[in-house]
Amino acid sequence: MVMEKINLKNKFSDLLEYWSPRVISEMNDYQIKIVKIKGDFIWHNHENTDELFYVIEGKMNIHFHDSTVVLENGDLFVVPRGVDHMPSAETECHVMLIEPKGTKNTGNRDTDLTAENDIWI
Numbered sequence: 841m842v843m844e845k846i847n848l849k850n851k852f853s854d855l856l857e858y859w860s861p862r863v864i865s866e867m868n869d870y871q872i873k874i875v876k877i878k879g880d881f882i883w884h885n886h887e888n889t890d891e892l893f894y895v896i897e898g899k900m901n902i903h904f905h906d907s908t909v910v911l912e913n914g915d916l917f918v919v920p921r922g923v924d925h926m927p928s929a930e931t932e933c934h935v936m937l938i939e940p941k942g943t944k945n946t947g948n949r950d951t952d953l954t955a956e957n958d959i960w961i
Contacts, residue, residue, distance in 0.1 A: 848896055852876065852934050854961050859953050861937055861945050862961035873937040874961070875945075880928040884947035889940050891919045898933030902926070 851864050851874055859881060861873040877900060893902065894916045902909045902917060903926040909917055919925050946954040 848874065848934075848936075851961055852896070858932075859945070860955045860959075862959050864961060866941070869940055870938055871941050871943075871958075873939070875935050875937060876932055877927060877929045877935055878932045881926055882946060882949060882951055882953055883924055883926045884949045885922055885924045886919075886939075886943060886947040887922055889943055890921050891943070892938040893917050893919070893927070894936040894938070896934040896936055898929060898931060898935075900927060900929040900933045900935065903928060 846864055848864075851862075855862060855874065855876045858876050858878045861875040863871045863873050865872040874896075893900070893911060895911045895913055897913060899910065899912045902911065902919060905924060911917055942957055944954060944957065
């Protein structure tokens, strides 16, 4: 086991694509991922798990069918399992995700935005 500190700024500078989460660490059966987002994602849900969003830099929206949650630097929000949502950001936003290993970024849908799992950065 390697124990090293992780510098988020450095990790984000290595991310080249939007909507393509990358693993930076693991804790028990959970992965800590980072992702750059911009524009609209897709409507989806995660049937078997909650999904945690923590905004490191920027501003994003999480749209629900009846409301929208706006997250800015330092804000954290958990989308409950099974709830349809669509993340979006008008400008580039840096986000940390915490979710169980193997969680697909597009949840219950397969699209061209479905990212490969377990890619470390």
